[in-house]
Amino acid sequence: MIREVSVDILEALKRVKLSVQSQDYFQLKLLSNFVIHNAGIFQDEDSVSTAVVIYSLSKIFASGKPREDPDWKTFVSNTAATIDSAVNSLERDDEGAFRSAIKILFVQISRIDQKFNKYINEVIEQARIKKGSKVYEHGISTGRAAELMGITTWELQGYLGHTRIAELTPKTGKIKDRLSLARSLFS
Amino acid sequence: MKALVFDTSSIISLATNNLLWILQPLKQKFGGEFAIPGEVKKEVVDVPLQTKKFKLEAIQVRMQIRDGIISLHRDAGLQSATNNVCMLANSIFRAKDRNMQIVHPGEVAVLVLAKKFDSAVCVIDERTIRVLVENPEKLAELLSSKLHTNITINRENLKKFQQEFGNLKIIRSVELGVMAYELGLLNNYIREDPSREAKNTLLSGLLWALKLKGCAISIEEIDEALVLEGLK
8 A cells, every 4th residue: 555545544534533433424424535635646446445435324314314223323333443453454554454344344335325315335436436427526537437336327427417527527629619610511 | 542540439439329229321421431449349349249338239230340341450460460550559658657558449449440541540538548549638738737747758759659640640539529510410309490599509419428428528519519619
């Protein structure tokens, strides 16, 4: 793992644990954006999977699940414990153990999502698309961002159309000129 | 031979708006080839056929290829050239002492295929590859401002890329849509009321639909198109 990525993920996960315990979904969302920055630059699997996990947790906590449900309480404590495991692994430079911990987090999220949601893995799939849009927003192409996030271009493009990212596209030509070119092709 | 070479994003925009049907009459008017490279066929047919969500769209695109409206170009030479150009494009920008992988082989393959024709225009809805061809300095600015990091440009690689592809012309699915409108292909939608207001509704609906399905067109450009068509 690239050193800078490892340092950033470690810092983020320590704050993620606190946010999980306080169920602060807004802070979790911000932390997922922090981690996805590295995904745009280094395009490494660890930044991607960590950002997706954190964002998924933010959506789970934002969704208003019944807090008194025993399964919910178990989920919160298990998630905190798994994050501890991920942090300890990174501090020991044990990348294998870190990645295993991230996989466990995905499983824990899937289980709680399945319990309270109609659709299996909806949160994780939506997290991949959302984080993919962030990578695209950074300047990476749709195809490359989709490949990085493990989703199809179809899924990502459909989501991008509903964002304001197109308004930030650098102006590289006038529509008037493109239309003139198009007319010359079909005249 | 002249050609329009389509990328994945433009086909997705048309397919998800149920507009693939405009390709046949447009192609007749164009009098040349509508082409895609193998890498695009993989993204617009093979991959979505494995999903539930876009399987029907994939079948519809496959039909366009089957019926000869879209020609598929696939050979080892193209593949090899695409790999080389992709490596080149992905070594133009550097951040934190690393080359940035900014484009996908499917996006690059369109440019490579376009160069094979005597005269070709690319149909590309995707922002990054289009900006890379038309104004790479602006892409560097975007990367830098959004990633909050210094982006360096490998000028030699950029020069090689621009020498090869810098002169390629690009339109989007929205420009094709406007052509369909101007040629009267969409008249049936407003047959009962061909008023100016109805035409405005039709064209603005078309442009917004393509935008909302991912074509990188701004609100300002949509308004400009409507003004240019005398509808606003």
